[in-house]
Amino acid sequence: MTKQDETIHDVVMIGAGPAALTAAIYTTREEIDTVLYEKAIIGGLAATTDWIDNYPGYSDGVAGMRLADELRGQAERFGAQIEFGEVQKIEKENNIIKLTTDGGEVKAKAVLIATGSSYRKLGVPGEEEFYSRGVHYCATCDGAFYADKRLAVIGGGNSGVQEALFLTRFASHIDLIVRSDLRASEVLIRKLEEASDKITVHTQVTVDEITNLDDKVTGVKIRSRKTDETRLIEADGVFVFIGLLPNTDFLKDSQIELDEVGLIKSDHNLQTSMPGVFVAGDVRSGATMQIASAVGDGATAALKIREYLESLN
Numbered sequence: 181m182t183k184q185d186e187t188i189h190d191v192v193m194i195g196a197g198p199a200a201l202t203a204a205i206y207t208t209r210e211e212i213d214t215v216l217y218e219k220a221i222i223g224g225l226a227a228t229t230d231w232i233d234n235y236p237g238y239s240d241g242v243a244g245m246r247l248a249d250e251l252r253g254q255a256e257r258f259g260a261q262i263e264f265g266e267v268q269k270i271e272k273e274n275n276i277i278k279l280t281t282d283g284g285e286v287k288a289k290a291v292l293i294a295t296g297s298s299y300r301k302l303g304v305p306g307e308e309e310f311y312s313r314g315v316h317y318c319a320t321c322d323g324a325f326y327a328d329k330r331l332a333v334i335g336g337g338n339s340g341v342q343e344a345l346f347l348t349r350f351a352s353h354i355d356l357i358v359r360s361d362l363r364a365s366e367v368l369i370r371k372l373e374e375a376s377d378k379i380t381v382h383t384q385v386t387v388d389e390i391t392n393l394d395d396k397v398t399g400v401k402i403r404s405r406k407t408d409e410t411r412l413i414e415a416d417g418v419f420v421f422i423g424l425l426p427n428t429d430f431l432k433d434s435q436i437e438l439d440e441v442g443l444i445k446s447d448h449n450l451q452t453s454m455p456g457v458f459v460a461g462d463v464r465s466g467a468t469m470q471i472a473s474a475v476g477d478g479a480t481a482a483l484k485i486r487e488y489l490e491s492l493n
């Protein structure tokens with residue numbers, strides 16, 4: 181049964197990843213009534229990451245789950261209320277923003293969208309099973325675990341090539357697997373040619389499977405799109421860069437403007453095209469997709485939300 185809550189909260193945050201939890205620390209400390217809606221895991225993508233080596237303040241690195249727990253504890257200490265539920269729609273009437281969730285309607289004077297984005301998956305056997313322990317989607321985050329190891333990188337666009345080049349700092353060799361032809365910029369293609377002793381490019385091939393032995397990734401089985409022949413590329417780890425899927429489906433019929441890949445556009449105050457609705461973290465157009473940047477966005481958005489709420493009085 182759905183419920184109708186007539187309370188008008190100061191701010192409702194959509195998502196409870198690092199961006200929203202940080203924003204909630206700031207708003208609740210200033211006694212701004214704050215409710216977060218989270219559809220999956222408190223801590224977002226960061227909570228699902230095994231080990232985070234590049235988040236400031238942890239000289240030995242930190243487990244993703246621990247960082248998520250710390251952020252949650254800090255936000256709750258100041259009074260943040262976290263509800264489980266998926267926000268499905270956002271509308272605005274007379275300065276009040278109405279959110280439809282799977283548990284009913286919620287109203288707020290201001291809203292922060294911090295729903296992140298999901299990495300597009302290959303959808304092949306082995307991918308789900310070895311997520312974050314052999315199959316990765318973030319080279320900056322996980323590349324250093326592969327010092328002197330062989331890697332397979334999937335994706336021939338700018339991010340695939342750029343990340344393959346970045347991974348040469350660690351890996352002994354990289355096989356770059358490309359579905360059609362390389363679609364990266366000329367500059368990147370030139371750099372790729374310069375790195376030909378470390379990167380072997382395979383074009384016009386698809387991935388059938390991520391192979392494993394004794395619970396460890398052993399490589400990828402690729403299939404030629406021309407001859408249909410298959411072969412095994414040996415690798416200790418696989419990095420997939422075939423695009424991002426922003427978590428913005430629920431905004432499709434709203435007035436909130438998205439960019440060409442579906443990320444949310446904002447002004448320099450992180451306010452979206454719907455006044456009173458702000459955006460922070462990975463889902464913001466122009467975001468750098470790192471936890472440190474997401475928490476920075478969260479803090480900025482919270483301060484701008486405070487200014488916005490003051491302007492309503």
Ligand SMILES: Cc1cc2nc3c(=O)[nH]c(=O)nc-3n(C[C@H](O)[C@H](O)[C@H](O)COP(=O)(O)OP(=O)(O)OC[C@H]3O[C@@H](n4cnc5c(N)ncnc54)[C@H](O)[C@@H]3O)c2cc1C
Pocket residue numbers: 194195196197198199200217218219220221222223224225226228229231232233234235265266267268294295296297299312316317318320321322427430460461462463469470471472474
């Ligand atoms: C495998 C992996 C490893 C990574 N390692 C690192 C690393 O080492 N260092 C680093 O800096 N970054 C790393 N990243 C990136 C980092 O996790 C993200 O940059 C960061 O989590 C972004 O925070 P966010 O709050 O913007 O979004 P997210 O963490 O994605 O959180 C968004 C939350 O919103 C929720 N949500 C989405 N839609 C809705 C909805 N409609 N209603 C309610 N809730 C919703 C989601 O369930 C999610 O919990 C890694 C990412 C991955 C996938």
